[in-house]
Amino acid sequence: MDKSRDIAFSILKSYFSSKKLLKILISKKFSSLNIPLLDKRFIYSLVKGIIRHLLYIDYSISIFSNKKIEKIDKNVLILLRMGLFQIIFMDKIPSYSAVDESVELAKKRASRGSSKFVNAILRKASSIENLKEYINKHIEKNIRGYTKKISMMYSFPEWIISYWQKYYEKDAIEKICKALNKEPMHYIRFNPEIITKENLQKELGLKENNIVENQKLPPRLGNVNIQVKKISPVLNSSLFKKGIIFIQDISSQIAVEYFASPKPGEKILDLCAAPGGKAILISKLAREDTGILALDISGKRLEKLKENLERFNIKNIDIMQGDATSMKLENKFDKIFIDAPCSAFGTISKNPDVKYNKRKEDLERLKNNSLKILNNSKNYLKPSGKIIFYTCTLSPIENQETINTFLAQNKGEFIIEPVEIPQIKKEKNYLEILPHLLNSEAGFVCSLKNIKN
Numbered sequence: 001m002d003k004s005r006d007i008a009f010s011i012l013k014s015y016f017s018s019k020k021l022l023k024i025l026i027s028k029k030f031s032s033l034n035i036p037l038l039d040k041r042f043i044y045s046l047v048k049g050i051i052r053h054l055l056y057i058d059y060s061i062s063i064f065s066n067k068k069i070e071k072i073d074k075n076v077l078i079l080l081r082m083g084l085f086q087i088i089f090m091d092k093i094p095s096y097s098a099v100d101e102s103v104e105l106a107k108k109r110a111s112r113g114s115s116k117f118v119n120a121i122l123r124k125a126s127s128i129e130n131l132k133e134y135i136n137k138h139i140e141k142n143i144r145g146y147t148k149k150i151s152m153m154y155s156f157p158e159w160i161i162s163y164w165q166k167y168y169e170k171d172a173i174e175k176i177c178k179a180l181n182k183e184p185m186h187y188i189r190f191n192p193e194i195i196t197k198e199n200l201q202k203e204l205g206l207k208e209n210n211i212v213e214n215q216k217l218p219p220r221l222g223n224v225n226i227q228v229k230k231i232s233p234v235l236n237s238s239l240f241k242k243g244i245i246f247i248q249d250i251s252s253q254i255a256v257e258y259f260a261s262p263k264p265g266e267k268i269l270d271l272c273a274a275p276g277g278k279a280i281l282i283s284k285l286a287r288e289d290t291g292i293l294a295l296d297i298s299g300k301r302l303e304k305l306k307e308n309l310e311r312f313n314i315k316n317i318d319i320m321q322g323d324a325t326s327m328k329l330e331n332k333f334d335k336i337f338i339d340a341p342c343s344a345f346g347t348i349s350k351n352p353d354v355k356y357n358k359r360k361e362d363l364e365r366l367k368n369n370s371l372k373i374l375n376n377s378k379n380y381l382k383p384s385g386k387i388i389f390y391t392c393t394l395s396p397i398e399n400q401e402t403i404n405t406f407l408a409q410n411k412g413e414f415i416i417e418p419v420e421i422p423q424i425k426k427e428k429n430y431l432e433i434l435p436h437l438l439n440s441e442a443g444f445v446c447s448l449k450n451i452k453n
């Protein structure tokens with residue numbers, strides 16, 4: 001029996017019973033076993049793909065099963081989800097092998113009786129030509145109402161779709177869902193003074209089909225990034241281990257490069273800084289006389305930040321553990337970068353379980369938390385200084401509304417500073433990075449300039 005599928009099964013079983021973060025469950029499993037790289041990739045695609053398309057797959061099961069989903073044994077349900085996902089979404093796997101492997105796994109993980117049930121459903125599904133089209137038509141015909149339909153088609157909880165409907169056009173919502181349901185791309189940042197793009201591709205052994213040509217990047221980023229589909233050749237390379245290249249999503253890079261790029265001699269405070277991705281980029285763009293203080297509430301995550309600074313041999317970042325909503329500091333800063341804790345919808349392509357682990361109530365709580373951070377941090381801003389507010393989410397309550405409330409609470413003290421980014425059109429002074437724009441995570445960023453003094 002196939003070992004990879006068995007490992008995928010046990011990860012999914014832990015996920016459905018514990019609802020712990022999927023990335024933690026996967027990395028725990030991977031570190032406890034010696035799994036070949038190709039198998040790891042297969043397990044990733046299978047497990048993340050199932051969570052990415054969970055509502056759609058469960059709907060498909062309900063088409064072919066005469067037993068209601070709630071009545072199906074939990075292990076059997078996981079096996080059906082695995083089998084159907086392979087049949088519907090994994091083009092390289094022949095349907096008969098997806099069925100046979102699922103049946104074998106059912107004998108081990110459930111019972112002989114259930115293996116027959118699994119066999120019957122998967123065979124029924126795989127006998128249909130253009131299965132995806134068949135399921136889509138079924139949804140179209142049987143599910144009433146736009147919100148429910150889109151929710152099922154793209155496996156986003158209904159509340160997220162109806163929340164977005166208040167702010168985005170239908171067309172934009174579908175684009176967002178589609179982009180967030182794609183397997184993630186990865187941006188690798190390098191320094192062309194140290195290594196050329198061509199040499200980097202050679203040294204990393206990147207195959208043509210792994211490289212994504214993206215012409216649309218803003219100029220300061222286009223020359224220092226390559227984008228790849230598979231990240232493992234990069235993670236295992238000595239260039240990465242020695243800190244010569246680093247992996248950072250383009251939305252974070254835009255926020256740092258265009259909104260927070262340090263000027264000579266500036267003092268910069270990075271709040272909610274661990275594990276340090278943005279602090280490292282700020283430091284790389286800075287001269288030696290730039291002072292950077294990175295603060296985070298989590299000691300564990302700060303340990304990771306320290307490790308990262310060592311790997312990149314970075315010396316101009318001081319570290320402090322503290323709560324940004326209430327911290328007391330001795331100095332004032334020219335720029336304060338806030339990477340606010342948020343619903344993280346912008347990271348769904350990397351972490352598809354984010355779709356299901358947030359509640360509508362969380363949004364107001366996160367907004368209030370960001371307001372506390374903003375209102376506390378402004379005490380440490382120099383006259384004419386800037387607060388750069390960033391989140392990795394598409395959530396107007398946490399983004400636009402937070403900023404509007406902050407501006408109203410501090411009338412006459414701040415303006416949203418216009419920031420021009422070539423090749424990116426903005427209707428407002430803030431920037432909402434939509435995931436389909438650059439094949440990236442989604443996010444929000446704006447620069448709040450202190451105009452009081």
Ligand SMILES: C[S@@+](CC[C@H](N)C(=O)[O-])C[C@H]1O[C@@H](n2cnc3c(N)ncnc32)[C@H](O)[C@@H]1O
Nearest residue numbers: 272273274275276277278296297298323324339
């Ligand atoms: C999105 S992550 C930051 C990622 C980081 N800026 C980077 O670029 O690598 C959010 C961070 O906020 C921290 N955090 C959450 N609440 C906080 C608070 N009240 N004060 C300071 N840090 C906080 C978390 O520990 C977490 O490390």
